[in-house]
Every structure is written in C-alpha cells, then in structure tokens.
Amino acid sequence: MASTIRDVARQAGVSISTVSRVLNKTCAVAQDKRERVEKAAVDLGYIPNPNARSLLMKSTGGIGILLPHVSGEFFSEFLTGLDEVAKNNDFFLLISASHDRASEWQSSVQSVYKRVDGLIVMAPQLTPRQLNLVTDVPTVFVNTPVAPRDRQLVDIINFDNLGGTRAATEYLIELGHRKLAYLAGPERAFDARERRIGFVAAMDAAGLEDYTILQAGYVQEAGRAAATTLLAMEDLPTAVVVANDYCALGLASELMASGVRIPEDVSIIGFDNVPSAAFARPSLTTLSVPIREVGMQALEMLISRIRLSDESPGRTVNLPVELVVRESTSTPLAG
Amino acid sequence: MASTIRDVARQAGVSISTVSRVLNKTCAVAQDKRERVEKAAVDLGYIPNPNARSLLMKSTGGIGILLPHVSGEFFSEFLTGLDEVAKNNDFFLLISASHDRASEWQSSVQSVYKRVDGLIVMAPQLTPRQLNLVTDVPTVFVNTPVAPRDRQLVDIINFDNLGGTRAATEYLIELGHRKLAYLAGPERAFDARERRIGFVAAMDAAGLEDYTILQAGYVQEAGRAAATTLLAMEDLPTAVVVANDYCALGLASELMASGVRIPEDVSIIGFDNVPSAAFARPSLTTLSVPIREVGMQALEMLISRIRLSDESPGRTVNLPVELVVRESTSTPLAG
DNA sequence: CTGAAAGCGCTTACAG
DNA sequence: CTGAAAGCGCTTACAG
Secondary structure, eight states: OOOOHHHHHHHHTSOHHHHHHHHHTOSOOOHHHHHHHHHHHHHHTOOOOHHHHHHHSSOOSEEEEEOSOOOSHHHHHHHHHHHHHHHHTTOEEEEEOOOOSHHHHHHHHHHHTTTOSEEEEOOTTSOTTTOOOOTTSOEEEESOOOOGGGTTTSEEEEEOHHHHHHHHHHHHHHHTOOSEEEEEOOTTOHHHHHHHHHHHHHHHHTTOOOEEEEEOOSSHHHHHHHHHHHHTSSSOOSEEEESSHHHHHHHHHHHHHTTOOTTTTOEEEOSBOOHHHHHBSSOOBEEEOOHHHHHHHHHHHHHHHHHHTOOSOOOEEEEOOEEEOOTTOOOOOOO | OOOOHHHHHHHHTSOHHHHHHHHHTOSOOOHHHHHHHHHHHHHHTOOOOHHHHHHHSSOOSEEEEEOSOOOSHHHHHHHHHHHHHHHHTTOEEEEEOOOOSHHHHHHHHHHHTTTOSEEEEOOTTSOTTTOOOOTTSOEEEESOOOOGGGTTTSEEEEEOHHHHHHHHHHHHHHTTOOSEEEEEOOTTOHHHHHHHHHHHHHHHHTTOOOEEEEEOOSSHHHHHHHHHHHHTSSSOOSEEEESSHHHHHHHHHHHHHTTOOTTTTOEEEOSBOOHHHHHBSSOOBEEEOOHHHHHHHHHHHHHHHHHHTOOSOOOEEEEOOEEEOOTTOOOOOOO
16 A cells, blocks of 8 residues: 555566556557556555655646635535535545634645645635735635736636625515614625625615614524624514524524514524525525535636636626525514 | 745755755754745745655645535534644645545545545445555544454544434333334445434334334435325324434424424434524424534544554544434324 | 755656 | 656755
C-alpha cells in the first residue's frame, strides 16, 4: 500500500516512464509491457501519489467549498447538490467551513490553495473589501456580496433576498394585515440586510408605518427570544415576517406554548424553505430557495470554466425565490 | 499570487533554504534576513505549495471523511461536529460522499489517498469483506460493520442500534400495545438490520407474534409508501416502530392525511432524533443518537492517533442511544 | 547562522 | 515504442 512508481517499474521490468505511460494511457506501449505493468500495479496495490502529480500537472481534481458553517438543512441541501455534480464529474470536495470572520477567510483560502482546481464560496457576512478575490483560480460565489468592479472576474449566483421578502410582506398586506413585525437576521450578513430592506420597502409602499423590527438571528433560539419580546408588547402584531425558517419555527413554537394560535392570532412567514418547514405544524409559509439546484448549477458553471479554461467575463445570476403558502398564514380575524 | 519560494528568496536576497527556515520557524536566522524574508513573503502574497510540502513531509493537514451520502440532518450534524474539531486543530476536511457501493468505495479511498493524514469512515452498507482496510493511514470507523479480526487495527464508534430499537419496542409494549408493525431500513445497511433484529427480539421476549414487518427505507417517501400499505391492511397496528426519523415523519404525515390520529389511533417511534423530529406536530418520539458528539469524539480520537503516532490496538466504543418520549406515542385507547 | 545539493514521486519533452 | 534526464516546489541533512 505504500508502493511507488519505481516499485511497479522494477516489478514489471520496465522504466518508470513506461509505467507512467501505461497508467495514464498517454501513448502507445507494447502490448506485453502494458500487461506486465498493469499486473504489477494491481499486485502491489499501487496508487499514484497525487501530490507529485499535482506538482507537475496543474490540476488536482479537487473543488474547494468555502462556507460560513456547515450545520443545518440549508447547507446540507447545498452540499448534496454539490456532491452530486462532483461525483458525476470525478471531482472531490474539499470543504472548509466556519470562516465567519475575515481573518479566518484568509486561512481558509490558504488551506485549499493549490489543492483544488476551483472554488465555490458562500460568504454572506463578508464585505466586498474583506473578500479579496483569488484571481488565479476559477471561482463561483454564491449568496455573497461581490463589489461591482469584481463582477467580471468571477461568476456569481445570488437569490433575490430583497424582492422575496418584499413579496412575502406584500402578500400579508393583501391578506389584510396591518400591524406587522419583522425578525431580522444577523446584521453582518448581507442577505439579512437585503431581506430587511425588502420588508421595509413593502411597508413603505403600502403606507404602513406601524411596524416593529426586532434584531433576531438565523437560529431557532433567536426566534424563541423574539417571541418573548413580542409577548411583552402591548398588543401582538397579526403577522410576523422572519429572516429565515429556523428562526420562524422557533418563534411559532414559543408563541404556541404561550397560547397564541398560529395562524389565527399571528401569521408567520419564513425564508429558505428547509425540509422542517413542511413538517412543522402548522406548516410554515416561506420563501423557497432551490439551494440544492443552486449548488448543482454553481458547480456546473465552475467545472465548465475549469475544463474549457474559460476566461470569458464573469456572469452574475440572480435567482428568484418563490413564496410557498402553507398553514402558518391566514387572513386576520375581524376585531 | 503565483509566486514560489524562489521568488521570495530573490526578492529578499537570500537563499531558498533561508526562506524556508524563516517561514517554518525551524531554526535561528539572522534578524535582518528574517525581516527581509517576511516582508518579501507578504509583498508577493506568497503561499507555499502544499503539494511540494506533502511530497517531502508526510503530513498534509487533511482529514478524509468518507460517507454514504451527505444529505439530511443526520449527516449535517455529524459534519458540524467534525468541522468544529477540525477547525480547532487546524485540519481541513476532504469529504467524499456517495460511496454506496463497494466499487465506489475503492475510488473514494483512492481519491483521498496521500491527501489526508487520517480517515473517518461511515459505511453501514458495506460488508466487512468489501471494506478492505487501508492500514497505512489512521482510521476511525463510525457506524460501520468491521470484522472482529480487524478490530485491533482501527478505532470504531458504533451506536446501540439493536438495544435502542429493542428498548423502544419494549416501551410500546409496556404502554399496552399488542399489535405492532415495524418499518425496516435498507436491507444492505447493517444498522438497519440490527434495528430490525432489536424489534423482533423485543416482540419475541414479550411473546407477541402478531406483528408486521414492512421493508421501507431511510427516506420520507418510504414512510409515505408504507402508510399506504398499512392502510390497506384489515386493521391498523396500534403502534409502529420505524427505522429512522425521516421515514417515521413521512409515515405520520401520510397517515394523518388519511384521517388517522397520531398518537390516539397509532403511536410512532423513530430513530436518530434529527431536529425535525422535535418540530413536527405531533412531535416524534425517537431514539436519540448524539451524532454531533460522535463526530467530535471520532475526530478527536483520530487526531490524537495522528499527533502521537499512536500505534496501540484499536478501541471499539459502543454508545447507548436514548429514548426521547414526545407526543407521537401514547397508551392505546380501550377497544 | 547560511548556502549548495540531494531528493520527495511523478510527468514529459528529448533523443534514440 | 522506450529509456535517461530534467524539473515541478519544497525541506533537510551536509558542509561550512
């Protein structure tokens, strides 16, 4: 299991160049030698050292995935999409998570440098400044704020955070809701900021000024804490737009524990459409991000760049998100 | 961004040996040269080529994670645990999923070979024979059937699939259930087989012979399909033990859609305790596998082996699973 | 403290 | 078709 190409050459009685040529099918080799080499390779359980290969050839067969973290159904679905495409194209995935901060981002990039042929990066919490691009390796950014001047250097896939939240808010207003609240995601994350802006835009457009914005977060606990805050208010809003599903689920759960009926008393809308949103009772109205497909599409773009050495200007894709209406929203009861 | 150690040496006016010594802090270097080298390295944005390094030194700083697939909350939680420990110890994760079959297993192993310092493998669907160990790299197996004779070569962390399911079944019997059904996971997976045996063992011990076993699977759709089969039976069982949570959630959802009340008409118990199990309505009674902690513990074991070149005999850990009682189970109504 | 040299395991022109 | 040789970018004894 620790044999080298030299061992195989010796065993087969040929030069190492010949072994290399047989194993890489690079050019014609005499039939008998070819067979001897193949047999020797199998007998010795020879596996080429990829480090030596990568040193010579430029490619590694690896794709680096840089994520803020790896937990939750959202990232799980994203990885599933990536994994499927990677598998079909014989790439392996090198995953570096938890680069919430700019400093960690640097070390994340370093840790994959030269070990991968391309990069898929999701970093919603980095500013365009902090995100200094690695221009000598093909990169696709997903849900990441990239400065306009850098847009032609890389491919970008974003979702319509602002428009989605705006549409969700408008939907509630159409149902007759007038007193709304918004639970915001982490301020540092650009997607959270965009969603918040979408809410405010819809309220402003409808001329509704009586709303509450609570700083929450992207986790269930944040939603539970927000529930406590809301319950302490004089009167509850009739509808709450929430920055993501986990937070919305936490909110719903905590409100119901206090006797608030969902959706009769309070309607709720989340964001992401994670699998749990459908399982929950009441099931959660939410904005669906086809994150699995996004992962697949991102990797396909990346691989075609790598394979074709495609140097054309970067493309920016902005995917729509779709409102999925479920049980957690309803028309407010009169009075 | 594509500079080599030679560029840094030239820029700093020293030999490449000196650059290497400065950057690796390996031994004393004159103060002025050290500073010149450090400055040059920063100016050039120099990042050492890890392939060249790995070729010389044995270590890579990588951990290979081999999984059957990557989707769902179970794997997501596992990865979260791994990621946390990896991050704290400056290791990166190389993930190779979808090796459901033995042939893919081989190529998965090859794709990480020499790129990682250790391996964490979860392969419940492989037989001990198919799982030919890579003995020259430290490995920890999780939830994987390892032949007894190989147990001293590697570390193993398994859960008590059999005992857990048995306890769950006994719990239902104690509640007064007499007519039970079992939805089994994929036959190929050893954990699924163990769980099934646990169910049968409990029924046998209680002298109950009137039970149904349905081949289902580990996904929601399998649970839904099983619901249809159960509904077509003459009379429904009063309780169903299910091989995992997603399947149980699918079953519950489909039964409820047909007007069956959970738990009044049918009690359900799952396995895994994924986050959705708590969100679901009714929430799901299930067997909790602390999979995040398992991931952490597995990687910690592995890292200590790597760091200490620990060659002591492999340890086998069998973790208990805990029954978490929630809303989906109850005493059967009289009559 | 420091440079020249050898070598990690491969691939690929270069000459036969 | 095939072997000897150079070289990918590093690290590490080896001599100063």
